[in-house]
Amino acid sequence: MLLNDFDKIVANLPYGDGFKFVDHILEMDEEHVIGVYRFRESEYFYKHHFINNSITPGVILIECMAQIGLACLGSHLMREESGNLDVVFTENHIVFNNTVKPGTVVIVSAKKEYFRFGKLKCLVQMVDENEQKIAEGWVSGMIINAQNTGNND
Template structure:
């Protein structure tokens, strides 16, 4: 599975897609990047006359790259254009150190800690263009593959 295929399988689209590219991916982790464009809608009100990227958006960027893209890679044998994953964030704990400004490129580095029974936990870090640590923490989530059409659930029989 190529890096572009991973991005195509993401269950997001603009304006809520925060992945421009994947730099490296393996069974152990992933590195990817995103540039926060100056015309992103959240800058209009966060903050008045001093736009910075909200922490919840930075967390989402880390989750999309560090958890979802990695999960898609790890489940690559079960996914394709017609079978896309369903994602649920289950927990996160993030510490923030620096702001991210409009037009700033960030890099997310994620290390897989656990991936078992479709639940994954990762250590994530987000760096700015100066290679300064912006935020870091842990993100966990569930990655499910939808039931195939025509196959009924045994509980419903």
């Protein structure tokens, strides 16, 4: 896969700029993905999360791992499928070992555990630019038709 194809996957993720936690993909194949994100000092959540000692909320770190491990890898695995499909996050088990300060670059690696019946489960790990382990565990999600993600009222 060409780097340009990686860029297309990141560009086509169904998230706006304020909620896209993938800068680029370093490598990806049918079994794994490695991606990078830098938590910018200007991120909206730092203003309100531990005001005098800003750290990245754990739910945001999990979201970053899910976007790289599920959304990017899932998009790659589904590239042959027709239609407007997305991977939605369904469950996780993550253990945190460290915090992430504003300005930190994180590297997320995800290894496919299984992909069948529309469900993707990946083992994930997040380290910082100094290879210090931030978090590890697993995330899973389901493939859905993107038109069915709206409100059914």
